[in-house]
Amino acid sequence: MPETVSTKKRRIAIPLGYTVIFFALIGLAAAVYMAAGLGAKLLDKSALYEEYTHFIEPLANLDPMPFEDITTADPDTIIEACVMAAFEAKKAAEDEFEEDEMGRTILPQTDVEQQCRRLFGTDFELEHRGFRGFEYSEDQKCYHMPPSGYMRIFIPKVVRSEHREDVTTLYVDYYSNEWLVGNSENQQAAAKQMEYTLRGKKGKEVISAVKLGEVTE
Numbered sequence: 001m002p003e004t005v006s007t008k009k010r011r012i013a014i015p016l017g018y019t020v021i022f023f024a025l026i027g028l029a030a031a032v033y034m035a036a037g038l039g040a041k042l043l044d045k046s047a048l049y050e051e052y053t054h055f056i057e058p059l060a061n062l063d064p065m066p067f068e069d070i071t072t073a074d075p076d077t078i079i080e081a082c083v084m085a086a087f088e089a090k091k092a093a094e095d096e097f098e099e100d101e102m103g104r105t106i107l108p109q110t111d112v113e114q115q116c117r118r119l120f121g122t123d124f125e126l127e128h129r130g131f132r133g134f135e136y137s138e139d140q141k142c143y144h145m146p147p148s149g150y151m152r153i154f155i156p157k158v159v160r161s162e163h164r165e166d167v168t169t170l171y172v173d174y175y176s177n178e179w180l181v182g183n184s185e186n187q188q189a190a191a192k193q194m195e196y197t198l199r200g201k202k203g204k205e206v207i208s209a210v211k212l213g214e215v216t217e
Helices: 006-060 075-092 107-121 175-181
Strands: 105-108 135-137 144-145 157-163 167-175 192-199 205-211
Touching: 006 075, 006 107, 006 157, 006 167, 006 192, 006 205, 075 105, 075 107, 075 144, 105 107, 107 144, 107 205
Parallel strands: none
Antiparallel strands: 105 144, 135 144, 157 167, 167 192, 192 205
């Protein structure tokens, strides 16, 4: 029986249809792969930003005045940031705190110096002294933290970073303390943005400068 025109068309349409479906599946698979890759990249950046936020938090909590070099920063703020970092590190390690007869928490000078090196590097030498209700004991080589502890002025959140050679710039949004007790950045606009400059290779970076970022309306 001779092949009709309609039969020939069906013979051509069937493999053509399979070809279209095949390439459509390839396109779908590529789209899923790209979406998964983008999602993983976003998760990686989110984890990195959290890591950076945790690193700068002892200083950023105190809303330091901008400085171009660590040697020009307010010394009381730097000392307080190091003491705060030492306290949080000890708490995170679930170490027991010693208290003096007045109920003040005792933080060894060596712990504070260790955090100073971690935050600001080995080239910066901390000048130990009392500050803002914190007493320093030259004889005992320790700090006495008042029962009231310390106050977080702002809650920092790293939202973007730029890296060139051994310099990393962090763009940090500052939120008021209400953000810590349930509000999100969608409900509350950042009070301001600051830029933190870190120097050194990844994993060995230290804070070297802080400057005012974009003004938030």
